Amino acid sequence: MVLIQVIVGGLLLGAIYALFSSGLTLIWGMMNFINFAHGEFVMLGMYTALLVVVWLGGGPAAFGLAAAIALFALGVAVYVLLIRHVVRGPMLAQILSSFGLALLLRYTAFWIFSANFVSLPPTSLAGTISLGGIYLPIAQLVAGLVAITLTIALHLLLTRSTLGSGLLAVAEDRAAAMLMGIRPDRMQALTWGLSAGAAGIAGALLATAYPWSPSVGETFGLLAFVTVALGGFGSVLGSLYAGLIIGLIEAVSAYWLGAIYKDIVVYGLFVGLLWLRPQGLMGKA
Amino acid sequence: MKKYLAQPASAQRVSVCLLAAALVLYPLAFSGAFYRDIGVTFLLAAISASAWNIVGGYAGQVSVGHSMFFGLGAYTPLLFYTLWGWPPLAGIPVGILLSVGLAIVIGLPTFRLSGHYFSMATIAVAELIRIFVGTWALVGGAIGLQGPAMSRGWWDLTFRGDLPYYYIFLAVLAFVLIVTFALERRRFGYYLRAIKSSERAARSLGVPVRRVKLQALALSAAFTSAAGSLYGVKTGFIDPDSGFGILVSVQMVIFAALGGAGTLFGPLVGALILVPLQTAANTWFGGSGSGLTFILYGGIIVLIARFEPGGLFDLWHRFAPRVWRRVHAA
Amino acid sequence: MLLEARNVSKAFGNFRAVAGADLTVEEGEIVGLIGPNGAGKSTFFNCLAGDTLPTTGRILFDGADLTRAPPEAHARAGIGRTFQVPTTFADMSVLANVMVGAFLRHPHRNDAREHARRIVEMTGLRAEQPARSLGTPGRKRLEIARVLASEPRLLLLDESLAGLTPSELQDAIALVRRIHQMGVTIVIVEHIMEVIMTLTRRVLVFNQGRVIASGTPEEVVRDEAVIEAYLGRGAPRQRESS
Numbered sequence: 001m002v003l004i005q006v007i008v009g010g011l012l013l014g015a016i017y018a019l020f021s022s023g024l025t026l027i028w029g030m031m032n033f034i035n036f037a038h039g040e041f042v043m044l045g046m047y048t049a050l051l052v053v054v055w056l057g058g059g060p061a062a063f064g065l066a067a068a069i070a071l072f073a074l075g076v077a078v079y080v081l082l083i084r085h086v087v088r089g090p091m092l093a094q095i096l097s098s099f100g101l102a103l104l105l106r107y108t109a110f111w112i113f114s115a116n117f118v119s120l121p122p123t124s125l126a127g128t129i130s131l132g133g134i135y136l137p138i139a140q141l142v143a144g145l146v147a148i149t150l151t152i153a154l155h156l157l158l159t160r161s162t163l164g165s166g167l168l169a170v171a172e173d174r175a176a177a178m179l180m181g182i183r184p185d186r187m188q189a190l191t192w193g194l195s196a197g198a199a200g201i202a203g204a205l206l207a208t209a210y211p212w213s214p215s216v217g218e219t220f221g222l223l224a225f226v227t228v229a230l231g232g233f234g235s236v237l238g239s240l241y242a243g244l245i246i247g248l249i250e251a252v253s254a255y256w257l258g259a260i261y262k263d264i265v266v267y268g269l270f271v272g273l274l275w276l277r278p279q280g281l282m283g284k285a
Numbered sequence: 286m287k288k289y290l291a292q293p294a295s296a297q298r299v300s301v302c303l304l305a306a307a308l309v310l311y312p313l314a315f316s317g318a319f320y321r322d323i324g325v326t327f328l329l330a331a332i333s334a335s336a337w338n339i340v341g342g343y344a345g346q347v348s349v350g351h352s353m354f355f356g357l358g359a360y361t362p363l364l365f366y367t368l369w370g371w372p373p374l375a376g377i378p379v380g381i382l383l384s385v386g387l388a389i390v391i392g393l394p395t396f397r398l399s400g401h402y403f404s405m406a407t408i409a410v411a412e413l414i415r416i417f418v419g420t421w422a423l424v425g426g427a428i429g430l431q432g433p434a435m436s437r438g439w440w441d442l443t444f445r446g447d448l449p450y451y452y453i454f455l456a457v458l459a460f461v462l463i464v465t466f467a468l469e470r471r472r473f474g475y476y477l478r479a480i481k482s483s484e485r486a487a488r489s490l491g492v493p494v495r496r497v498k499l500q501a502l503a504l505s506a507a508f509t510s511a512a513g514s515l516y517g518v519k520t521g522f523i524d525p526d527s528g529f530g531i532l533v534s535v536q537m538v539i540f541a542a543l544g545g546a547g548t549l550f551g552p553l554v555g556a557l558i559l560v561p562l563q564t565a566a567n568t569w570f571g572g573s574g575s576g577l578t579f580i581l582y583g584g585i586i587v588l589i590a591r592f593e594p595g596g597l598f599d600l601w602h603r604f605a606p607r608v609w610r611r612v613h614a615a
Numbered sequence: 616m617l618l619e620a621r622n623v624s625k626a627f628g629n630f631r632a633v634a635g636a637d638l639t640v641e642e643g644e645i646v647g648l649i650g651p652n653g654a655g656k657s658t659f660f661n662c663l664a665g666d667t668l669p670t671t672g673r674i675l676f677d678g679a680d681l682t683r684a685p686p687e688a689h690a691r692a693g694i695g696r697t698f699q700v701p702t703t704f705a706d707m708s709v710l711a712n713v714m715v716g717a718f719l720r721h722p723h724r725n726d727a728r729e730h731a732r733r734i735v736e737m738t739g740l741r742a743e744q745p746a747r748s749l750g751t752p753g754r755k756r757l758e759i760a761r762v763l764a765s766e767p768r769l770l771l772l773d774e775s776l777a778g779l780t781p782s783e784l785q786d787a788i789a790l791v792r793r794i795h796q797m798g799v800t801i802v803i804v805e806h807i808m809e810v811i812m813t814l815t816r817r818v819l820v821f822n823q824g825r826v827i828a829s830g831t832p833e834e835v836v837r838d839e840a841v842i843e844a845y846l847g848r849g850a851p852r853q854r855e856s857s
């Protein structure tokens with residue numbers, strides 16, 4: 001019984017991993033760029049939720065939206081001010097830019113918020129619910145379901161809408177897209193906004209159910225890498241499957257081996273993937 | 286004399302000689318413990334950054350997890366001592382061997398793929414090792430390991446006072462720089478720079494790209510491991526964070542990048558600027574100083590990436606011609 | 616027979632960029648490869664150079680099967696190539712660029728430097744100039760110099776003469792001729808008919824991944840299938856009626 005609870009809990013958390021990982025995979029597939037600061041975007045989403053609750057006293061819908069908007073804006077700003085200029089330059093500049101940004105965001109958060117773990121005051125999603133004998137915090141359940149919905153929505157946006165085709169066109173062939181009247185710069189800024197926004201919402205969802213500190217950025221960043229590596233770079237659907245799998249593996253490892261070892265399992269999985277199947281489940285290499 | 290100095294090659298030679306002399310004489314001129322400590326810290330930083338520079342600066346393969354080699358080098362001497370009472374000196378070559386092995390294990394699969402895979406792998410593996418070591422009681426777990434409290438002989442590398450360490454570190458730094466200089470001038474150095482510029486073009490000219498990258502990484506790992514060993518024996522203590530922590534990796538990168546990644550003296554210059562700055566920050570702000578330091582580091586890295594990826598070296602070359610012209614016109 | 620490409624195909628998913636192309640080149644020839652954009656010439660070149668793995672077919676160079684060999688092996692065997700978009704090593708000087716090529720056959724720095732200097736002189740470039748300060752014509756010339764330093768027996772030129780002024784073009788044609796006289800076999804992809812007519816004695820025409828015509832430049836230019844490929848159906852009839 002406990003095992004089933006662990007599994008379900010893992011899948012729900014994995015859904016949130018899927019959501020923020022799809023943001024990372026989007027940037028990778030679109031611009032061949034790895035955002036080392038992506039975990040920090042999630043972390044900032046969590047703190048945005050906290051600030052909204054503490055200052056404005058909103059509910060999950062309010063701070064969820066606030067996190068989405070704030071991080072969307074941040075994503076666009078980061079693209080316009082920084083990424084746009086380094087993306088056509090040497091690899092060193094590209095990697096340093098997002099890596100440096102990660103440090104900047106992470107340690108500024110440490111400076112402002114201190115290293116203490118915090119959690120949201122109880123929201124309308126407090127309490128547990130009993131489903132077929134297993135007890136789940138309502139917040140976790142709602143967070144997980146919302147995450148799955150949003151991830152699928154993102155996938156549909158990319159594959160079925162005109163906007164999505166524009167984004168994919170730029171990824172495919174920038175010059176050709178320009179000839180068709182699509183503005184690559186705008187599309188890429190939009191992609192960064194979407195990516196960061198997804199991370200932000202994921203952060204807000206996580207905040208409803210789990211405590212955190214500025215250190216989670218680093219952990220989530222690596223988790224996002226592992227998820228994207230497993231699911232395939234560039235595939236949102238792949239991130240969905242991979243996120244669920246990773247969440248599951250993480251939860252079961254923690255249950256069987258202990259909390260400390262779950263990280264080793266997950267990172268070990270990543271290294272194994274690099275050796276055996278770098279293109280992941282559904283991606284192009 | 287003026288004419289001699291006006292030629293760039295001779296001016297360079299003179300500068301290097303002056304630098305060498307300054308480094309050799311420094312601890313004799315500044316004999317206080319505080320100054321010697323900064324000197325030793327600077328040398329260690331310069332060695333690590335120069336080691337990173339070989340694969341990250343010259344070959345353009347950006348490792349942000351080089352602490353894995355540093356940590357291996359720091360742990361092995363102290364481990365040999367803790368487990369079997371062996372002199373730490375014996376552990377140093379083992380650390381180097383392990384690091385080279387690890388370098389090959391990481392490089393083989395990732396160098397087939399794009400540069401980002403390699404960078405991601407280095408972060409993940411460094412973290413993996415850090416967490417794993419923290420759980421392994423044999424190597425000290427979260428508490429770490431200690432070295433000899435009392436010296437049983439020179440092979441324990443446990444000296445009182447900083448002076449012996451200073452000159453040992455200086456010798457190692459000189460060795461690393463000489464090796465880098467030698468490689469820079471030969472085919473290997475040209476191949477490294479070609480790979481950094483365009484792997485595709487390099488391949489089309491017969492450059493064995495994957496092999497060269499592996500060699501660069503292995504060499505870099507060996508030197509980084511040596512730096513870690515020096516740190517371990519000097520401090521007499523190591524734990525997962527001081528050995529394998531991300532801050533160790535970041536420091537190597539930023540020292541090299543600030544001074545000029547891919548240049549011989551770039552890492553030295555970066556260390557020369559940032560080590561005193563970091564020490565000052567720690568002294569003024571105390572514990573919170575380290576938090577501030579890393580906000581600063583993050584900011585500096587972003588600025589370097591955005592405006593001058595070639596670091597101060599490139600910046601100097603952009604402005605120096607104008608300065609030279611004005612000096613000569615006067 | 617120096618180079619033999621048999622039934623080479625390259626498919627990207629459902630799209631067949633190259634579909635059963637054949638090419639034989641004797642030592643000492645200069646062969647031209649023309650065709651409209653998107654016809655598959657560059658992809659075919661990439662297969663010949665080892666940059667792309669052909670889906671089917673074989674590529675034999677001097678008897679050795681290089682079909683699945685990586686680009687480095689092609690270069691060592693003696694196949695050199697230039698790129699349609701020049702990929703010079705921007706952070707290095709002209710001389711250093713050429714030295715990278717020279718190091719293939721001259722592992723020691725002084726030999727490589729001497730060899731590179733001779734090539735730099737021959738191509739009319741300035742040794743100490745930073746590669747990034749070169750304009751496109753200079754970069755194309757540098758690419759040729761660089762690959763020449765690796766002493767290829769077969770040189771694949773991918774639109775290396777495009778975008779030049781008339782006088783630059785004459786210089787470039789003279790350079791290619793000189794390279795040919797040094798004994799290098801050349802396959803050249805070009806859109807500029809003057810280059811094809813004056814330099815090559817045999818031309819293959821690509822369209823939609825296949826070779827649709829081959830012969831001397833004069834023959835090929837008059838071939839109906841070729842005209843149709845470039846101008847579309849109905850063009851020959853229009854010419855007749857006017």
